[in-house]
Amino acid sequence: MNIARNFINTAQRVPDKPFLIGSDDSEITYRKMYSLARKFASMLRDEGVEPNDRVIITFPNSVEYFICYLGALFNSCTALLVDFRTRPQHLDYFRTNGEVKRWITPKQRPEYQDIPGQLLFPENLESYSELAEEELCATDNPIALIMYTSGSTGVPKGVCLSHDNLQHTIKSITSWANIDEDDRELTTLSLTHLFGLAHVHIYWTNGGTVYIKEKLQRIPKLLQQLTDWKITSFPGTPGGFKMILDQHQDQFREHGKNLKYIIINSAPMSPEYVQKMLDTLPNTKIYMYYGLTEASRSSYICYNDHRDKLATVGRPSPGASIIIGTPDKSIINETGEILINGPHVTEGYLGIDSSEYFDDGWLKTGDSGCMDDDGFITWEGRIKEQINIDGLKLTPMEVEEILMEHERVKDCAIVGAPDPLTGESIAGFVVVEGESDKKLEIELRKFCKGKLEVYKIPKQIIFIDEIPRTDSGKTKRMQLKEKLSGEKK
Amino acid sequence: MASNDEKLLRILEEVLLIDDDQYKDDYGPDEIETWDSLATVNIAAAVEKEFGYAMEPEQMAELECIGDIKEALKPSGVTFDA
Numbered sequence: 001m002n003i004a005r006n007f008i009n010t011a012q013r014v015p016d017k018p019f020l021i022g023s024d025d026s027e028i029t030y031r032k033m034y035s036l037a038r039k040f041a042s043m044l045r046d047e048g049v050e051p052n053d054r055v056i057i058t059f060p061n062s063v064e065y066f067i068c069y070l071g072a073l074f075n076s077c078t079a080l081l082v083d084f085r086t087r088p089q090h091l092d093y094f095r096t097n098g099e100v101k102r103w104i105t106p107k108q109r110p111e112y113q114d115i116p117g118q119l120l121f122p123e124n125l126e127s128y129s130e131l132a133e134e135e136l137c138a139t140d141n142p143i144a145l146i147m148y149t150s151g152s153t154g155v156p157k158g159v160c161l162s163h164d165n166l167q168h169t170i171k172s173i174t175s176w177a178n179i180d181e182d183d184r185e186l187t188t189l190s191l192t193h194l195f196g197l198a199h200v201h202i203y204w205t206n207g208g209t210v211y212i213k214e215k216l217q218r219i220p221k222l223l224q225q226l227t228d229w230k231i232t233s234f235p236g237t238p239g240g241f242k243m244i245l246d247q248h249q250d251q252f253r254e255h256g257k258n259l260k261y262i263i264i265n266s267a268p269m270s271p272e273y274v275q276k277m278l279d280t281l282p283n284t285k286i287y288m289y290y291g292l293t294e295a296s297r298s299s300y301i302c303y304n305d306h307r308d309k310l311a312t313v314g315r316p317s318p319g320a321s322i323i324i325g326t327p328d329k330s331i332i333n334e335t336g337e338i339l340i341n342g343p344h345v346t347e348g349y350l351g352i353d354s355s356e357y358f359d360d361g362w363l364k365t366g367d368s369g370c371m372d373d374d375g376f377i378t379w380e381g382r383i384k385e386q387i388n389i390d391g392l393k394l395t396p397m398e399v400e401e402i403l404m405e406h407e408r409v410k411d412c413a414i415v416g417a418p419d420p421l422t423g424e425s426i427a428g429f430v431v432v433e434g435e436s437d438k439k440l441e442i443e444l445r446k447f448c449k450g451k452l453e454v455y456k457i458p459k460q461i462i463f464i465d466e467i468p469r470t471d472s473g474k475t476k477r478m479q480l481k482e483k484l485s486g487e488k489k
Numbered sequence: 490m491a492s493n494d495e496k497l498l499r500i501l502e503e504v505l506l507i508d509d510d511q512y513k514d515d516y517g518p519d520e521i522e523t524w525d526s527l528a529t530v531n532i533a534a535a536v537e538k539e540f541g542y543a544m545e546p547e548q549m550a551e552l553e554c555i556g557d558i559k560e561a562l563k564p565s566g567v568t569f570d571a
Contacts, residue, residue, distance in 0.1 A: 219550050
């Protein structure tokens with residue numbers, strides 16, 4: 001069933017409940033959102049967007065974003081949700097790769113003006129008529145979402161997520177976190193990523209209210225709002241919570257005391273900080289998920305109930321299966337690749353043969369981990385060359401390609417450097433023509449800033465004479481990582 | 490010898506990758522896309538290293554623009570031209 005049907009059912013059940021509270025404190029009820037999204041669906045039709053078409057929606061966290069998203073789903077379209085900070089060349093790639101009809105954005109953005117198919121959010125949305133009830137979600141289009149992730153070759157891959165995949169996730173989380181219509185969530189997560197977005201799916205299914213913030217900033221004020229708005233749920237990343245616990249622990253203790261639950265995702269959190277969280281908020285359930293866009297929320301744990309398992313990411317979620325090793329030979333208490341199966345797992349990537357990413361129906365995650373005798377999984381790292389910055393992932397090649405465009409760069413290699421706050425940060429080893437100095441380091445980072453999303457900009461650049469490579473030309477990244485730890489000593 | 494403005498500009502250039510024309514007192518996270526709460530922590534660390542003044546978490550949380558950084562440094566005797 002189309003996940004927008006869940007919204008319609010809720011809008012009919014509790015029309016006057018607030019659905020979203022925007023960054024500017026504007027409140028929108030289920031009834032109002034239902035009406036505006038239907039008007040947007042109608043506008044899409046006027047603009048030639050038909051059921052089964054694909055549209056890109058690239059917005060910051062906002063009420064307007066959800067009007068577009070629900071409007072697209074009402075129109076039986078597939079939505080490609082793209083981070084608002086995505087650079088023009090990436091947006092254009094998603095547009096062509098995804099065979100997208102229109103890309104929708106809130107305002108004119110000069111640097112994107114050459115990309116065809118732009119559709120601005122209409123200022124006169126109220127003047128459109130609502131798409132007729134019998135037209136809503138009327139066409140069977142199994143794919144709800146396409147979300148791009150960093151591919152192992154550096155080329156982003158579009159993960160196709162069906163309505164069935166997402167319905168399963170909604171059901172699974174609702175069942176163990178007991179989310180209901182009295183819940184009120186405050187989110188600072190990017191809602192074009194699945195972690196934050198799936199929560200909104202759950203809320204619109206159950207009739208709760210979501211308070212949207214654009215990003216994690218002005219933390220004392222944010223914590224005060226937990227009290228002011230009687231927030232019951234506050235999801236976040238390990239890096240965000242570490243910062244709050246390190247710098248604002250007393251306020252967190254005071255304002256977070258009525259939180260029903262906290263959900264952490266996107267990257268592992270050290271047991272020390274999990275314990276700190278448990279100590280700070282003793283009456284709040286602290287959950288951790290493990291998953292990836294291709295298989296969201298595959299495992300979970302409630303740390304309050306398993307205090308001897310703080311280093312783990314829990315056991316498989318209801319309906320999900322996880323093994324370590326291979327389908328022929330799964331292993332216990334040994335490290336191997338994490339494989340996932342279940343109704344929440346994507347059927348594959350857009351436009352490519354996805355068979356190499358699956359083994360007999362099991363998704364090969366590229367993560368390494370270990371399962372103990374009780375079925376709890378410890379995440380140990382990446383098998384593939386992917387870097388995880390507090391949940392935001394990239395491959396070294398994405399950054400290397402850009403650095404190589406700089407006229408002074410002869411060769412380069414990117415590695416993930418250990419970072420106390422974000423788990424990893426980006427370190428670039430660079431070989432240049434001529435002299436190198438601090439000025440050039442900043443120049444190279446600024447060069448990346450113009451062409452890459454902010455989180456992909458190297459935090460440090462180290463100039464070296466030669467990039468170590470194997471005889472077959474593969475970069476010896478481990479050797480470079482060792483060089484990093486050597487420099488710190 | 491570098492002035493305090495030059496020193497602060499150098500810090501912000503390194504942490505936030507701003508250009509000279511973005512060094513304005515009223516510029517903050519809304520104008521500078523690289524400025525998030527993590528960047529604020531890094532700014533505070535760099536400010537401590539350069540000016541020898543350690544900001545309290547509450548002060549850090551109140552840094553909403555470049556002018557606020559200058560204000561935070563004032564009590565320690567660090568002054569700026571603008």
